[in-house]
Amino acid sequence: MHRAKVPLVHGRIVIRRTLCPMGRVFAGCVFPAQPRVLYMRPALHEPRRILYHELGHTFDLLVLNQRERRRFKRIAGIRRHGWFRGGLPPAEWFADGYASCAVRLRLRRSVRPTPYGYSPSPRRHARVCALIRSAAKPRGRPPQPPSNPPPVIEVAPPPQQQTQPGQAGECTLFDELTTGCEPTEAPQQPGSPEQPGPPQPAPLPLPVF
Numbered sequence: 001m002h003r004a005k006v007p008l009v010h011g012r013i014v015i016r017r018t019l020c021p022m023g024r025v026f027a028g029c030v031f032p033a034q035p036r037v038l039y040m041r042p043a044l045h046e047p048r049r050i051l052y053h054e055l056g057h058t059f060d061l062l063v064l065n066q067r068e069r070r071r072f073k074r075i076a077g078i079r080r081h082g083w084f085r086g087g088l089p090p091a092e093w094f095a096d097g098y099a100s101c102a103v104r105l106r107l108r109r110s111v112r113p114t115p116y117g118y119s120p121s122p123r124r125h126a127r128v129c130a131l132i133r134s135a136a137k138p139r140g141r142p143p144q145p146p147s148n149p150p151p152v153i154e155v156a157p158p159p160q161q162q163t164q165p166g167q168a169g170e171c172t173l174f175d176e177l178t179t180g181c182e183p184t185e186a187p188q189q190p191g192s193p194e195q196p197g198p199p200q201p202a203p204l205p206l207p208v209f
Contacts, residue, residue: 001051004052004055004102005101005102005103005104005105006098006101006102006105006129006132006133006136007059007063007133007136008055008059009058009062009063010062011062012035012036013036013037013038013055013058014035014037014038015040015051016037016038016039016040017040017041018039018040018041019039019041019042020039020041020152020154021039021152022152023156024041025156026039026154027040027041027050028044028050028051028053028054028154029054029153029154030054030057030058030152030153030154031151031152031153032057032058032061032149032151032153033151038051038054038055038058040054048103049099049103052098052103053095053096053098054095054153054154055099055102056094056095056096056097056098056099056102057091057095057153057154059098059132059136060091060095060098060146061145061146061149061153062143063135063143064094064135064143064144064146065135065141065142065143065144066144067141068134068135068141069083069090069094069146071131072090072094072097072128072131073090075124075127075128075131076094076097076118076124076128077124077178078093078177078178079177079178079180080176080177080178080180082147083146083147084146084147084148084149084150086173086177087158087162088116088117088155088158088162088163088173088174088176088177089155090177091146091153092116092118092154092155093116093118093177096114096116096118097118097125097128097132098132100118100120101125101128101129101132105126105129106122106125106126107121107122107125108122109122110122113163113164114157115157115160115163116157116158116163117163117164117173162174165178171183
């Protein structure tokens with residue numbers, strides 16, 4: 001954790017290397033209520049990035065204010081309103097941005113898109129990293145929790161064809177996020193036979209420290 005190149009949140013976080021209670025589809029998830037519990041699936045391909053992604057959600061909840069969230073959306077080119085809404089929430093791109101900055105502060109070229117379709121240019125990446133470092137400073141506006149945060153933070157990555165720009169006349173989840181367009185056909189909703197939705201997690205017992 002302390003190899004991260006961006007500020008970490010204060011306080012204790014319980015990390016459990018086991019399946020997220022939301023289901024096998026999730027590489028990780030975080031329960032933000034105290035005590036904060038971060039789940040990571042065993043045998044991950046990129047455990048460091050997943051860890052930083054989940055810490056990014058925690059940083060969002062505990063450090064950012066609404067002004068900084070709006071600033072991130074401007075930097076990332078996000079035009080849709082809200083933070084947790086939609087099949088591709090802006091909060092997931094912030095967590096990806098935090099993870100990218102935690103690994104390296106400078107990019108020489110755009111990186112391969114994440115499962116959520118986040119692939120910043122070197123300039124955009126540097127601006128996101130600067131925003132994160134600025135938000136962690138003690139001065140300035142105090143933190144503000146985002147509107148209507150879910151009890152468990154993580155959304156299963158949409159299908160790859162939905163996290164890339166669509167062709168002319170097509171509106172994918174990526175296009176909806178970055179242009180505000182309305183999809184001509186709603187993406188498959190969780191809970192359908194083609195994409196079973198994760199069950200609601202049961203209340204967790206408090207860990208013993």
